[in-house]
Amino acid sequence: MTEPPLSRLLPVDAILTTVHVSDWRSAIRTSGELLVATGVSTDDYVHQMLKAVDEYGPYIVITPGLALAHARPSPAVLRTGLSWAGLAAPVTFGHPQNDPVHLVIGLAAVDHDAHSSALSRLARMLADRGRQEKLRSAATPEQVHTLITEYEESERT
Amino acid sequence: MKILAVCGMGIGTSVILTTNISKAVHDLGLDAEIEVADIWTADGAAADADVVMTSGELAAELGDMGVPVTVIDDFLDPEEVRARLAAVTGH
Secondary structure, three states: OOOOOHHHHOOHHHEEEEEOOOOHHHHHHHHHHHHHHOOOEOHHHHHHHHHHHHHHOHHHEEEOOEEEEEOOOOOOEOOOEEEEEEEEEEEOOOOOOOOOEEEEEEEEOOOOOOOHHHHHHHHHHHHOHHHHHHHHOOOOHHHHHHHHHHHHHHHHO | OEEEEEEOOOOOHHHHHHHHHHHHHHHHOOOOEEEEEEOOOHHHHHOOOOEEEEOHHHHHHHOOOOOOEEEOOOOOOHHHHHHHHHHHHOO
């Protein structure tokens, strides 16, 4: 089965670039609400994302400045998808090395495998610090989406 | 050898970490298989693993696994993953 491309798992409607949040909870909630708004998950999943951090700590801050907010596959996930919440001002998650967080990427998956090549692509795209900086400083959701689509096309060729 | 990537949920961080472990395995010329486990299944999956790779918070949660547990700070940094894997495998 062919996996949907990253640019389709993360549509323009699931991207915000300068969100004002008060703390890490509201940052995760914002990324979760984008998943709900784009039909990826129900509200329950947003609670599960918050609970995951309550239970296991801020390990979702996987690299300096970036949190990958997610929970387990569950009935609250309607389809696999991603969201992107660029924060107007960074917030701390309590991570010993990778705080403060400027960007929260929300992830919901229906199973353990279907999204893995899109997520690997996301990892390769963000591993380039220069490109990550460009994505983080993009002013509009359209700009973020265009940069992702361009990267995806460059990897394919 | 077998490398076990452990994350909390089994869908996000482990997938990203595995991307960089595969790259490191290739760069170091290791003959290794990579398996993914979440925090619930890690104990069983670690039984025949040679090394466990995970985050600092989850390493504390896992405790003594009976095999070396390597902590990765930056899951997106291929060089950190390679250096830590090289150190633990003696390559």
